[in-house]
Structure formats: structure tokens, C-alpha cells
Amino acid sequence: MSEKPRIRANADGTYRLDAWANVASGAGMPGYDKSVYDRFGFAGSRIDWQTLSMMYRYDWLARKICDRPALDAVRRWITTEDKAALDEMERLRFKKRVKQAISWSRLYGGAAILLIVDDGLTPSDPLDPSRVRRIIDTPAVDRHHLQPTGEIVDVYAVRYGEPEYYQTNNGTLFHHSRVLQFRGADLTDDQAATESMWGGSYIELYKDAVKSFHASMQDARHIMTESSVGIVKIPGLTTSVAAGGKIFDAIQRRLDQFNLSKSLYRVAAMDAEEEFDYRQRQLTGLSELLDRFMTQVAGATDMPELVLFGTTPGGLNASQEEQLAVYYDMVRSIQEDDMMAAIDAFMACFRRGDIPDWDYRPLMEPSDQAKAEIRQKEANAIAQVAQYLALPPEDIVRHLNRTGHFDLPDDYPDADGILDV
Secondary structure, eight states: OOOOOSSOOOOOOOOOSSSOOOOTTTTTOOTTTGGGGGOOOOTTOOHHHHHHHHHHHHHHHHHHHHHHHHHHHSSSSSEEHHHHHHHHHHHTHHHHHHHHHHHHHHHHHEEEEOOOSSSSSSSSSSOOOOOOOOOEEOOOEGGGGGGEESOOOTTTTTTTTTEEEEETTTTTEEEEGGGEEOOOBBBOHHHHHHTTTTBBBBHHHHHHHHHHHHHHHHHOOOHHHHSSSEEOOOOTHHHHHHHHHHHHHHHHHHHHHHHHHHHHSSSOOOOTEEHHHHHHHHOTTHHHHHHHHHHHHHHHTOOHHHHHHOOTOHHHHOOHHHHHHHHHHHHHHIIIIIIIIHHHHHHHHHHTTOOOEEEEEEEOOOOOHHHHHHHHHHHHHHHHHHHTOOOOOOHHHHHHHTSSOOOTTTTOSSSSTTTTT
């Protein structure tokens, strides 16, 4: 598809530009404002999957961008009264598989968990949870070891237009209902089609910020190593260097010997005509500059500096708590997207179609003091309502337990002490 040019030539040799322009200042005018020729460049922005794998293995920042949200998403796991389901998840290491799938989807733009079950059907047949007798395994695979094939053509199907099957590298064909997909970064329809209906890599999305951070750290290290430079003044040095040959080699050996003696014995033997001194470089503003690059990475990844680069010595402040709250909202969105569908599918297979009630545990628990304050406030509020409505003790107990901060017995004998915290 051809692209409509922003700058078009008229018959009289003048130009038309589809943009705001200021004739007086030249802003937005071709020939005067260079910015009108700017175009968004994407050449070379793609990173091949082998390079992504090496970055995940050796680049600590790239690995943390992939692993930390995944780790926080599964860290507290889930709560349910179905203990047998939790035991089955532990037996199959399902929690670890979910964490791997989230990490790899953030790295490559896609990953999946395969449901290998004993249901009397082949992997290429649609999954019927009511027929599952046993869950055999739930391996996690990345998108480069699982190729989509076919297309769902039923316009009434839930996944209309998406791949109908997925084939592993060893040739096994899985129906899409047996593949729990994790798709990475959201893409537009045309970009998703170029990725075989997978998502985008977050490392590709953040690569400029990550590259700038690493480059700034390397530059800072080089500057610090050169912050103190030793200077040796040798009479006739310029003439001797110009002559070259053995004289130049002798001068180089002299400097090498000088460095060795200075480093090993903290003393330097010098000729009476030689001079030695240090030149110190001012490094003011370097830490502030590095902080800017750290902030850039944090802003690009939606991960606060506290999470990416470690806890500050002074402890949490109000601003950092707000940043953590935003970050945990992002982690919660990961839980409510592909992760929730995967857990529901596992539960349905384990219970042959039935999905027991479950929920995520809170990502961050309040302190004991905060819990006590919350209980006090809720108890006071309910006490006022109970007094006004003359509620019986059993109703007060029920309302207190509904808050989630009390666990009082249902057969409380009387109202005395119920509201004491």
C-alpha cells in the first residue's frame, strides 16, 4: 500500500505540506524547518530470537524486565478451598510453569502451556474437560518451539480468525483448546499477523532505554577510571618521541617500570630532572545523570526504580509507595489476562468441567499496625450501625466476618466483647 506523501510539489514549483506551518518563523516550512523531513524509522529495530535468548541469559536488566513481573504475578499464588487442586498444581509444578510462560512471553512475545491429559483423545482433538481422567503434564514452551497452523473459520467461534492448531518442533499437533497461550505485548491486527498471531517482545519495546542505561553506566565507569591521571614530565620528551626507534622504546619501558614501582611499593624512583603529579577530574553531576537514565528505564517499563534497581537506603516514602501501587496494578493486569484463563483451564480439567471458587492472594499485605487500624475503623463503623439498628449479635458477627479482617465464630454466645479489637 502506497503512503501519501506529506510534502507534494505544485505545478508552479511551490510545495504543499500537510502540517501546521508558520511563514514568519519558518516552522513547519520545507527548506527552512528540518523537522518536516523527519520520519519514524523502524529499520533494524527487530531483535532476532537468538539475540533475545542471549540477552535473557547474560543481561541482568533485560532478565529482570521479563522475570520480575512474572515472579510477582505468581509469588502469592491463589487461594481456594479446593486443597486437592492446589496439591495437584504443586505436583505438576504448575506455578513454576505459569511463571516461565509469562517470562518467555515478555521476552519473545509469546509462550504457552500445553495441557497433556488422559482423556481418550489425541492432542489434535478439541479438549473436553468432562472427559479428563488425569492431568499428565503441563510443560511450558516459548513461541519459537510452537508453530501455529490453520485458522478458525467459524464466525461464531470465540477465537474466530486465530490459529486452530499449534505444532511443536517434534511434530506433535495440538488443538488450540489444549494450548494455554500467553501473548506478550499487545499489537495491532496487521502487526499481530506478522508475528503469526503472537504478541510483541517487551525487550524490543524497551531496548532503547535499556541500551542507553548500559551505555551510560559504561561511560561512567570509564570516566571514574580516568578521574585521576598521573603525569610524568620528562625533559626532551617531544624530541625523543619524534626521533622514534630505540629512544621511543626506551621511554615506554621507563614509564612501564615507573608504573610498576609506584603500584607495588608506593614509592617511585625518579631522575632529578623528572617530575610526577596527579590531575584530578571533577565528576560533579554524574550521579544525577545516571539517575535520569534509571528514571528513563523505569518510565519505559512501568517498573519503579525500587523494583528494578533495589531498595533505597532511606526506606519507602510516599512517592515510592505510589509507584509500587502502580506497578502492582500492572502485575494485577497480568494476572487477570492470560494467567486467569490458564488457571481456569487447569481447574476445569482437574474437576472434569467444574471450576471451584478461587482468587488471587493480595500482592502486598499491610503491616500488623495497619491491620489493627483497619479493624478498629471497621469495628467502630459497624458498632454505630448495630447500635442504631439494634442488630442481634449473630448479625454483628456476620457483618464483621464479611470485612475479611475478622474470623469470629458464628455461634457467638452474646454481644459482649464482639467489637473489642
